[in-house]
Amino acid sequence: MQRQVRLSPRKRPRQQRGKDTVDSILEATARVLKHAGFDGLTTNAVAAKAGVSIGSLYQYFPNKEALVSALIERHCEEMSAAILAELANVANLPIAQGARAVIELTFSAHAIDPALHRVLTEQVPRIGKLAKLRELDNISHRMVAGMLAARRDELAIRDVELAAFVLVSAIESIVHRSALLYPDKLKDPRLLDEATLLVTRYLGVAEN
Amino acid sequence: MQRQVRLSPRKRPRQQRGKDTVDSILEATARVLKHAGFDGLTTNAVAAKAGVSIGSLYQYFPNKEALVSALIERHCEEMSAAILAELANVANLPIAQGARAVIELTFSAHAIDPALHRVLTEQVPRIGKLAKLRELDNISHRMVAGMLAARRDELAIRDVELAAFVLVSAIESIVHRSALLYPDKLKDPRLLDEATLLVTRYLGVAEN
DNA sequence: CTAGAATGCGAGCGAACGCTCACATTGTCA
């Protein structure tokens, strides 16, 4: 009844040809997803868009789900890479500036491929790779909790974990809803200001 | 290529029999969704679970999508009814208490049918009824903006619309992520306290 | 009572689509 679901590739490409094929398949997956939505995502369509035969697709991806999983994984890695790369520079800033910097990072991470991000979060059924998304979440949480704990005595909070949860939720959602509802708002500095204000006032480190 | 999508029922039931049928179909839809997820939702399965023939189902729902739409609509209406019913009592409270009351309302609205809510927000592709969800969103936004505008001179904010956006996003997400990630957290009063704190400090009306 | 409307039934049609398989082509290595 339930279709067999393996997420790891059936075969790793060993030659350059194969790698190119895999790349173009993933690229096509993204394009089809953005253009036709998850309902319009068929393996045949992806193969066609990639300029590759359906057989080749199934040489590297055991099933349709694996295709989407790989795409999610790639996208998540790009986003977390963008964040982690800048994180070191942020950790030692004074809190108010650190907060602003982290929020800014979140904004820019969501600007990598908004259309893809949108379709992935809005339409794709939360299949196996839900774990991947949670992981990203968890990384953010641990990171924020770490920053809070390090400066705990300067902050007007009692429970670091709880505060981290509240903050991550709030920021994530502000960025997300901006990206989804009003994509151009992401560039509006007033939004960044306001999100920063929310955080700093909550933490008791606002200057105004 | 794209399947025909009409969302309104093909026919309204005129006798009690028909109304019962429609009810049991919707009920079955919810149960199948919760039990098998969106992928496991087939019209035949729904009809079977409802103890109704597939033909009867298509007498009242023109297609599968309409089925889900009707369910979303019903769920949204229940949630907004729960909120709107209490809203009048809240509007005239002092801000700090009003904030807490509104947040509490959001919490309890999400406790109506968490399993269904989860499957609807996590798995159901945002089909036609996306509008319905946005509408709920919009109602919340207007409501909060109204409350803020009424007490504007007591508040440390500059832009009412922006503040409403930030607050609605933040609260919505805190409640949502609690419900999805840690369902039992919804009953934890410390979370409610913390969310309230976030809001009141941001607004500059916190007592501590 | 009865005609016609409302409702209920379910076998099965048709199309979409995931995926296989037998075979062809291209690359690698001795």
Add this chain to the structure above:
DNA sequence: TGACAATGTGAGCGTTCGCTCGCATTCTAG
């Protein structure tokens, strides 16, 4: 250059599933 692996091909199989249609049953109004 030959042998074998890696990769590429696409017709089409099998299944699932949305949905129709012709007919049966139940209700309602005159």
